[in-house]
Amino acid sequence: MRYFVKIVEAGSFSRAAATIFVAQPALSQQIAELEDELGVSLLHRSARGVRPTAAGDALYREAVAILRQIEKLPDIVRFTGGEVAGAVSLGMSSTLASFLAGELMKACKTALPMVNLSFVTEDSVSLKARVAAHTLDLAILFEEAATPGLVRQPLFRQRLYLVERKPSARAGPKSVSLAEAGARPLVLPSLPNAMRSLLDQHFAAAGIAPEVVAEANMLHGILSAVQSGLGATVVPMGDFKAATGGMGLVAIPIRPAIHQTAHAVWSDGVPLTRAGEAVRGLLGPFVLRFLDEQAPLGMERIEG
Known part of the structure; x- marks a missing residue:
């Protein structure tokens, strides 16, 4: 199982052999024996390397879980008290x-x-x-x-907040409606994302078609885009100083309140x-x- 997992993760027999210090012919023989024992082909082989078959993908997931449990056994045995x-x-x-x-x-x-x-x-x-x-x-x-x-x-x-660049000459709004948030150019997480799914549901229920100008999958990238002036965003946090230093950004609560x-x-x-x-x-x-x-x-x- 360890050999098979290493081969899938490396994407080739040669790279896996170099990683685990096993001769490539011996590694190939081990996998051939495993396939023969299970009665299925586990790997698609090509000049570019290997990738798991459907059966190989299922075995990979189970093997990772089993090996992880084996790695935990010493902790379970040693620390039964104290x-x-x-x-x-x-x-x-x-x-x-x-x-x-x-x-x-x-x-x-x-x-x-x-x-x-x-x-x-x-x-x-x-x-x-x-x-x-x-x-x-x-x-x-x-x-x-x-x-x-x-x-x-x-x-x-x-609670969810609209985050945008601070107005330069005037105070910003104390709150915004969902329609007002949807009317702004928005930088949002790409699907699948829990907050994006929740926000899309609220937009759809209110009959609002938001203008999504860009998508990103990590908070830092989204706030960086907002800082650049690309658009506003919606995040489940009202204080983002720890993420960006809060430079030039303001969080405005959305009304009525939406929570995650x-x-x-x-x-x-x-x-x-x-x-x-x-x-x-x-x-x-x-x-x-x-x-x-x-x-x-x-x-x-x-x-x-």
């Missing part, structure tokens, strides 16, 4: 990471000094796919509808390690403290 220790991989959407990542990593290091936290930033859709594939233990992301195969814990909700809900998610099929459970258990109390002490504009408790 101080919690081990490795935990945590993903977070770029918007949330811009104001939450540093404080959360510091809180984990303080409360769980023997836990090695590996932090990943991607869009919410990619993070959910990685949790489902068991290449991430946990993720914190925005979503409204539950995802099959994942367990989720609501953490807080965040941030959840912690983890796999329903593979139990978390003791270290993973400890990090998950830390998230709720951490968010409550963060809300009380330094929550950015628009971040709100989920009542009830």
